[in-house]
Amino acid sequence: MHDKSLSALAAGLAARDFSSVELTGHFLDRIARHDGALNSFITVDADKALAAARAADARLARGEGGPLTGIPIAHKDLFCTKGWKTTCGSRMLADWVAPYDAHAVERLAAAGTVLVGKTNMDEFAMGSSNESSHFGPVRNPWDTARVPGGSSGGSAAAVAARLVPAATGTDTGGSIRQPASLCGVSGIRPTYGAVSRYGMVAFASSLDQGGAFGESAEDLALVMNGMAGFDPRDSTSVDRPAEDYARDLARPLAGLRVGLPKEYFSADLAPDVAACVVGAVEELRRQGATPVEVSLPNQALAVPVYYVIAPAEASSNLSRFDGVRYGHRAADYGDLNDLYRKSRAEGFGAEVQRRILVGTYVLSHGYYDAYYLQAQKVRRLIAADFATAFESCDVIAGPAAPSVAFPLGEKSSDPVRMYLEDLYTISVNLAGLPGLSVPCGFGDHGLPVGLQLIGNYFDEARMLRVAHQYQLATDWHRRRPALAEG
Amino acid sequence: MLSREEILRIAQLARLEVPEAGVAALQQQLNGILGLVEQMRAVDTAGVEPMAHAIDLTQRLRDDAVTEPDRRELYQQGAPAVEDGLFLVPKVIE
Numbered sequence: 001m002h003d004k005s006l007s008a009l010a011a012g013l014a015a016r017d018f019s020s021v022e023l024t025g026h027f028l029d030r031i032a033r034h035d036g037a038l039n040s041f042i043t044v045d046a047d048k049a050l051a052a053a054r055a056a057d058a059r060l061a062r063g064e065g066g067p068l069t070g071i072p073i074a075h076k077d078l079f080c081t082k083g084w085k086t087t088c089g090s091r092m093l094a095d096w097v098a099p100y101d102a103h104a105v106e107r108l109a110a111a112g113t114v115l116v117g118k119t120n121m122d123e124f125a126m127g128s129s130n131e132s133s134h135f136g137p138v139r140n141p142w143d144t145a146r147v148p149g150g151s152s153g154g155s156a157a158a159v160a161a162r163l164v165p166a167a168t169g170t171d172t173g174g175s176i177r178q179p180a181s182l183c184g185v186s187g188i189r190p191t192y193g194a195v196s197r198y199g200m201v202a203f204a205s206s207l208d209q210g211g212a213f214g215e216s217a218e219d220l221a222l223v224m225n226g227m228a229g230f231d232p233r234d235s236t237s238v239d240r241p242a243e244d245y246a247r248d249l250a251r252p253l254a255g256l257r258v259g260l261p262k263e264y265f266s267a268d269l270a271p272d273v274a275a276c277v278v279g280a281v282e283e284l285r286r287q288g289a290t291p292v293e294v295s296l297p298n299q300a301l302a303v304p305v306y307y308v309i310a311p312a313e314a315s316s317n318l319s320r321f322d323g324v325r326y327g328h329r330a331a332d333y334g335d336l337n338d339l340y341r342k343s344r345a346e347g348f349g350a351e352v353q354r355r356i357l358v359g360t361y362v363l364s365h366g367y368y369d370a371y372y373l374q375a376q377k378v379r380r381l382i383a384a385d386f387a388t389a390f391e392s393c394d395v396i397a398g399p400a401a402p403s404v405a406f407p408l409g410e411k412s413s414d415p416v417r418m419y420l421e422d423l424y425t426i427s428v429n430l431a432g433l434p435g436l437s438v439p440c441g442f443g444d445h446g447l448p449v450g451l452q453l454i455g456n457y458f459d460e461a462r463m464l465r466v467a468h469q470y471q472l473a474t475d476w477h478r479r480r481p482a483l484a485e486g
Numbered sequence: 487m488l489s490r491e492e493i494l495r496i497a498q499l500a501r502l503e504v505p506e507a508g509v510a511a512l513q514q515q516l517n518g519i520l521g522l523v524e525q526m527r528a529v530d531t532a533g534v535e536p537m538a539h540a541i542d543l544t545q546r547l548r549d550d551a552v553t554e555p556d557r558r559e560l561y562q563q564g565a566p567a568v569e570d571g572l573f574l575v576p577k578v579i580e
Contacts, residue, residue, distance in 0.1 A: 099560045192540035206539045236543060304526035307519060315500060322501070324573050329566035336576050341503035353502055357512070358519050360500040361488070370527060376536035378529050383537060416518050432540025457541065 001026050002162040002484070006071060006219040009165060013060055013070045020060065020070030024053035024114050027072045031117065031163045034483055038139050040148075040158040042077050043085050044117035052114040059112055068226045069112030074167040076155050077118040078125060079105050079210070080199035088201050089121040089133035089151075092347030093327045102199025103231040104168060104210050111226040119154030119167055123349045124318065125175055125203045127151050128421035131412045132351040139408070140183060141481040142447055146405040149179030149421075152213070156183040159213045162484040166214040166223050170200060172207045173306055174400075174425025177437040180213060181400035181450025184439045186467065186477060187213045188220045191458050192432035193238035196231030204313035205236075207306075207429040216477050217438060217467035221246035224460065240458070248465040254288035256466065259393030263299040264424055270403040272443030277399050280440035280451040283473060284397070284466065294389040294396065298381045302427035303419055305382065308362050308375035309430070314352075315359025321347060354415060383431040386454075395466050396454040399424050400437035404447035424452060434460045438467045439476035448476070487517050 001023055004012065012018055028046050035041050049072065056070035075081055078088045080098035082105075087093045101109065109115070122132040130138040130153030138153040140146040141161040148157040152169030156179035159167050169176040171189035180187025188211045195210035202208060212223040224245040231237045258281065265274060281291055323329040323343025330342035348356070362371035389396060402423050411418045428435040434457075437450035451470070455463035471477050488496075493513050497504040504512060558571055567574035 096564045099557065099563065193543075232546070232548065235546065236539070236541075238541070239546070298529075301526050301529065304523045307523050308526065319501075323566060324575055326564050327566070333576065336578055337501070338503075339576055340501040341498075344501055345503040348502070354512070354515055354519070356500050356502060357493075357496050357516060361492075361496050361516070361520075362523075364496065364499060371523070373536055374527055374529070374531060376538055377531035377534040378526050380534055380537035381529070381531070414518075415515055416522050419519075419522065429540070 002030055002165070005215055006165055006222050007067070009071055010067050014065065020053040020056040020114060021050060023070065024049050024072045024116065027116060027164055034161055034163060037144055037483065038141060038157050038161060039136050040120055040138050040154040040161070040163060041074070041117045042087055042089070042120050042135050042154070045084065049114055049116040056112045056114055066111055067222050068108070071113050071166065072116045072164055073108065073113045074117050074119050074155060074158055074164045075105060075115060076121055076152050076167070076169050078121065078170060078201040079168060080201070081105050081115065081118065084118060086118065086201070087135070089123045089135060090347065090349070090352070091134045091328055092321050094134060096327045100199060103196035103233065104227040105199060107229060108226050113226065116164060119158055121154055122151035123352050124201070124314070125151040125170055125172055126314070126351050126355055128174065128178055128418050129411060130154065131408065132349055134349060137408055140405045141483045142184065143405065143445065146407050146447070147182070149182035149401065149405065151175040153179045155213050156180055156185055156187065159183070159185045159215070160481060160484065162480065166212060166219055168210060168212055168227065170208055170210050171429065172203050173310060173429050174422035176211045176213065177400045177425050177435055177450065177452055178421060180437040182405040182448065184448030184479065185213050186216050186220055186436065186438045187211065188224065188436040188460070189428070189434060190224065190228060190460055191434045193236050194228045194458070194460070196229070196234040196237045198231050198233040202317040204310040205317060206313060207310060216471050217436070217464045218246065218249060220436065221249060221464045243461065245461055245464055248461045249468040251465055252288060253284060253466060253469050256289040256395065257292050257393040258284055258289045259292050259294035259389050259396040261294050261296045261299065261389065261396060261398055263296050264398035268402055268423060269399055270443065273399050273401070273403060273449050276441030276443060276449040277451055280470065281397055283470060287469060287473065292393045294393055296385040296389060296427065298378065298385050299427060301378050302382055302430060303423060305375045305378045305430060306426045307358065307419060308371050309379065311355040311359035312363050312372050313359070315356045315363065318352070318356055323347070351415070379430045382427050386431045386433060390456045395463055398452050400450035400452035404443040404445065404449060428454055433457060434463060436463055436467060438471065439479070441476055488513060488520065
């Protein structure tokens, strides 16, 4: 059962080949058997999951099910889930139980999905390897000595090992696309404002966006149909009519212009990754698409700009964790200031503290214009580059990550090296565009490589169509690590 | 380059206790990050409007009406120390 796509699982449930209770039990059993090797979950709750599965079966029996009714899923542990621990991978919130549901959680529950657990992640979504989690690193199912990417590494690893058929994630600088690439699964970050941020614990509010992982582009379209939508409780949620993200999947690619940014195919890209991505573009060409060279001249500034804006917003957002209103409080302290300082020093890990400090510095008196304001101006130049590129192409293609999965510990002692993992993903967040990664081959050490597709604003359906047409002709997304077979 | 004193000042602004033994490593790491950021500062941005958000937004308005029920008790369940609906902190005013 765990090898099936979402649509095949939905068909099986509709035909009563199996019940949601059986399906959920099957995945819970897989988690019990395999997650010891991966650490992809922080919380698993079999009782709650089976209760939701029984409710889904009753709904299916009444003939009231939808495409996601009875499907087990997992949420990244920064989506608030009422009555479940929502830790953000942090000691600060290690025992914090969310008092309400995030909008995306609410919508997916209303669609009848069955929540089996909350996935591990880099602390407060700050990281590209899942090594900064308070709950220990996640391991890559293709090679457990290597990282799954981050920050949504738990969701990516769980889907890759088929411990769950789909999972949510968030992407602030590449946190869905980079782990999707490193774990050999499909992952989408929609346009900023497509998925409500209500109930998503904030990291960098102008960049954060919820999205999903699944086996294929078709699965992603189904999950997006369930989770996206306008929400008045998020002031940046975009009020637009509901759309069917699967509507264009079947359309062939003839006439499509695929933009290839020359800056993406430079010396920073590992040759094994480049070979896979070039091969994928060749397949799109074979299907009738036309590759077009485009340029994103300010691409090299994306990482520097991001490491001003994201820490600035994070330092502000994370000021709410003060040892008073949520989570961790130090055991010993003197006055109120000491309570803040000690609770935060104990509750936050090293990477989170670094980013809070950088953010505090760039926002502090005398430095604001030179750093934060300047970063916002360069951000506009980066967004304008995409607008120009989309005048001559319909979708942009390139790598999602500069290399295949790296060994645990290789980059964790050098923040700047880790930051460069998101070289090809960050500019999309700065511009607010949608992007996805789909498996496009295997590089060094037999490890998966992802093809990144970038769409224009709210052009997810076209991006998903390109990915789906690619997947009709290739089987990279059907390849499984040995761990997923047993 | 951030000095030791600047690191301690920023840590105080951020309300983070930095142990004496950790200052040197932090100084090196933060200066590494600011070194990465440096190339952005040299870009000519004269006349460029700052981009504060990912997409252009107009602020939505809603009716000035009560939409949220009182959930203080529920929301305070995740706090470290609460009494009679109040968050407890060390004595601030002697």
